[in-house]
Structures are given as structure tokens and as C-alpha cells.
Amino acid sequence: MAGEKKGLHLLDFWVSPFGQRCRIALAEKNLAYEPLEQDLSNKSDLLLRANPVHKKIPVFLHDGRPICESLAILHYLDEAFPETPALLPSDAHARAHARLWADYADRKVFECGTRLWRLKEGGEPQAQARREMVEALRTLEAELGDKAYLAGEAFGFLDLAVVPFTAWFLAYERLGEFSVEEVCPRLVAWARRCGERESVARSLHPPEKVYEFVGYLKNKYGDK
Structure with a gap:
């Protein structure tokens, strides 16, 4: 997503179990990120641009590039940050x-x-x-x-x-x-x-x- 600021951001909603699993994973990996709480009754332009197919949270932004769906985000965290503690087993x-x-x-x-x-x-x-x-x-x-x-x-x-x-x-x-x-x-x-x-x-x-x-x-x- 051109023009987005660098770093790690999580588009989330406070009670979502799918967003929470991403928060736990980021904490386990000691990855600093900026949480971006979303109003799901009035979805932001950022959310609609980041997830135009499903239009839902969570969305993980890595240097502006979106990764959607919570389990896909967990897999991505292991692959994109191999120097951090692994979430998935090695076998x-x-x-x-x-x-x-x-x-x-x-x-x-x-x-x-x-x-x-x-x-x-x-x-x-x-x-x-x-x-x-x-x-x-x-x-x-x-x-x-x-x-x-x-x-x-x-x-x-x-x-x-x-x-x-x-x-x-x-x-x-x-x-x-x-x-x-x-x-x-x-x-x-x-x-x-x-x-x-x-x-x-x-x-x-x-x-x-x-x-x-x-x-x-x-x-x-x-x-x-």
C-alpha cells in the first residue's frame, strides 16, 4: 500500500479473538507494533483498502503491506521474523x-x-x-x-x-x-x-x- 508509514501495525477490534491471537503472537515474539483500533460499524478507509475482499479485521501491516486473516498472520510472523521465537513447531x-x-x-x-x-x-x-x-x-x-x-x-x-x-x-x-x-x-x-x-x-x-x-x-x- 503505497504511502503507508513504515513499521508494524495491527488493525484490530478489542474483543475479537482473532485479533487477540495476533496480539499474543506479537508479544511472544517481542515485536513492537502500533495497534490501530477499528470501528467496525464505520469501517475506515485504511481497513477497506487493506482488506478489500473481506473488509474485516485483523489486518497486519508490515511496512504498509497488508496480511489478512489471523492464522495467515501467525504463519507470516514466523516466516518474516525468523530470528524471533518460533510459534509453529519445526516438524x-x-x-x-x-x-x-x-x-x-x-x-x-x-x-x-x-x-x-x-x-x-x-x-x-x-x-x-x-x-x-x-x-x-x-x-x-x-x-x-x-x-x-x-x-x-x-x-x-x-x-x-x-x-x-x-x-x-x-x-x-x-x-x-x-x-x-x-x-x-x-x-x-x-x-x-x-x-x-x-x-x-x-x-x-x-x-x-x-x-x-x-x-x-x-x-x-x-x-x-
């Missing part, structure tokens, strides 16, 4: 495995969560979304197993890709009327471990604040 099979599970979280956890707040409360469609959410969380817990982290014994790409969704657990519980800790205690313990990392603690917001935002979404966009 090709392990990298493919991590990408598969990150995609699973996007497709299952986020999609079911969206249906929970969007669908009318008390109906069978919302009940089905609750059942699918519980199944998705249990599937993630099974992948975690007895490991300290989803990535293994050390915090890695898969953890930082999935952990932003944990700030939404309270909203999922209240909308779906279930307890994440009761159905997935090891996953909750994992979330607490991740939350002790400075990169995660600085990037996520309190669950009550996230729940308030979900209430706003439900009131504005949910089925009546």
Missing part, C-alpha cells in the same frame, strides 16, 4: 497438526458460539448449538489430554490460536446454560495456565466485559 507433521486444530477451533467453537447468541433463546436450534458447543469443547479437551498445553509441554501456536476463545466461556455458559468447568475441567485448567502468561493476560479482556459485548450483539443482531 512438518506437527505444524500440519497444529493448523488442523486451530482451524477446528475457528470452525466449531466460534461458529457454535455465534449461533448461541444469535438464535432465539429456548428453541431447539439453540439447544442444538449448545450440544454442538459442548461436543466441540470436549473434543478440544480430548486433544489436550494430559499435556500441559495443546502444543505439548510448552505454550505454542495452537495455544495462542485457541486461548482467546476462553474469554468467551462465560458467555457460552450463560447462553447455553451449562458449565464449561463441569464438562471440560482439564480445558479450564489449561486456560488458567495460559492466562498466567503475560502475553495472554495483556491481550484478553475480563469475561464479564466480553459477556456484556455479547449481550449487545444479541440485542442488535440476534433473532427476535
Whole structure:
């Protein structure tokens, strides 16, 4: 993007789990950047120019050149800054495995969560979304197993890709009327471990604040 200033910039929205995973990754790599908070109800010219196809955040700007989609941004950070701590594992099979599970979280956890707040409360469609959410969380817990982290014994790409969704657990519980800790205690313990990392603690917001935002979404966009 000609004319943009040099350096690293992240077009983001405070509560976006996809933006948060980029913030965590940048912190893990000790890369200094300028956050550019976006108003998604009145999208900036910069955002529309940087991501003309999807017109959404996050967008990472490296010397004015845009990289769109959060998982693509994480891959780019490893490739563009090889001197920083790697996010993805070095083994090709392990990298493919991590990408598969990150995609699973996007497709299952986020999609079911969206249906929970969007669908009318008390109906069978919302009940089905609750059942699918519980199944998705249990599937993630099974992948975690007895490991300290989803990535293994050390915090890695898969953890930082999935952990932003944990700030939404309270909203999922209240909308779906279930307890994440009761159905997935090891996953909750994992979330607490991740939350002790400075990169995660600085990037996520309190669950009550996230729940308030979900209430706003439900009131504005949910089925009546």
C-alpha cells in the first residue's frame, strides 16, 4: 500500500479473538507494533483498502503491506521474523497438526458460539448449538489430554490460536446454560495456565466485559 508509514501495525477490534491471537503472537515474539483500533460499524478507509475482499479485521501491516486473516498472520510472523521465537513447531507433521486444530477451533467453537447468541433463546436450534458447543469443547479437551498445553509441554501456536476463545466461556455458559468447568475441567485448567502468561493476560479482556459485548450483539443482531 503505497504511502503507508513504515513499521508494524495491527488493525484490530478489542474483543475479537482473532485479533487477540495476533496480539499474543506479537508479544511472544517481542515485536513492537502500533495497534490501530477499528470501528467496525464505520469501517475506515485504511481497513477497506487493506482488506478489500473481506473488509474485516485483523489486518497486519508490515511496512504498509497488508496480511489478512489471523492464522495467515501467525504463519507470516514466523516466516518474516525468523530470528524471533518460533510459534509453529519445526516438524512438518506437527505444524500440519497444529493448523488442523486451530482451524477446528475457528470452525466449531466460534461458529457454535455465534449461533448461541444469535438464535432465539429456548428453541431447539439453540439447544442444538449448545450440544454442538459442548461436543466441540470436549473434543478440544480430548486433544489436550494430559499435556500441559495443546502444543505439548510448552505454550505454542495452537495455544495462542485457541486461548482467546476462553474469554468467551462465560458467555457460552450463560447462553447455553451449562458449565464449561463441569464438562471440560482439564480445558479450564489449561486456560488458567495460559492466562498466567503475560502475553495472554495483556491481550484478553475480563469475561464479564466480553459477556456484556455479547449481550449487545444479541440485542442488535440476534433473532427476535
